[in-house]
Amino acid sequence: MRLYLIGMPGAGKTTLGRALAVAYELPFRDLDQEIVRREQRSVADIFAAEGEAYFRQREATVLRDLVAELPDLVLATGGGTPCFHQNAEVLLETGTTLYLHVPVEELVRRLQRGAATRPLLAETSSSEALEKRLRETLAAREQFYSRAPLRCSGSSCTVAAVQRLLEQYRTSS
């Protein structure tokens, strides 16, 4: 089984993805970390040196490589992954996609300290600016995120809750 986690920065894709991989005894990959490993530099450095368009090309290529390589996989995508280069189609066609929906207020709380390592949020100096940026980003991305057949919200995004969701989904489809 391939399970893909999508959603906004700070939604918990990396954290929950790793825990789900342990629970299902499946290999875990984090798309950003795979890009960093192949490029030998951080996401922030890639954005700064090459720009976002280059990062999106690498993201699309590495996604396709991972899918080709691993029939069993829990993959934490980056927040923008489903919104570029027909990546949403790749996700929908090759595995089960779960949208982690977390209210913007909670994203702000989680990201206030770590935003500097996320290049698209780096210049948001105040929590008001961060909240505004997140709201605009979510408004533009919701159309991509909402294509996922599975969705969990806020505190219901636990390993046990996702396992129940997946179980229901498998028996109904």
Ligand SMILES: Nc1ncnc2c1ncn2[C@@H]1O[C@H](COP(=O)(O)OP(=O)(O)O)[C@@H](O)[C@H]1O
């Ligand atoms: N369920 C949760 N409750 C509270 N904080 C969380 C939860 N999941 C993740 N976090 C925290 O939020 C931040 C972003 O989590 P991360 O897994 O990196 O999200 P993403 O990969 O979606 O950007 C981290 O500091 C992490 O510890």
Ligand SMILES: O=C(O)C1=C[C@@H](OP(=O)(O)O)[C@@H](O)[C@H](O)C1
């Ligand atoms: O939202 C985005 O466009 C991005 C989110 C990041 O991943 P996280 O969602 O894990 O922060 C990372 O891929 C890059 O900084 C771009």
Ligand SMILES: [Mg+2]
């Ligand atoms: Mg992540």
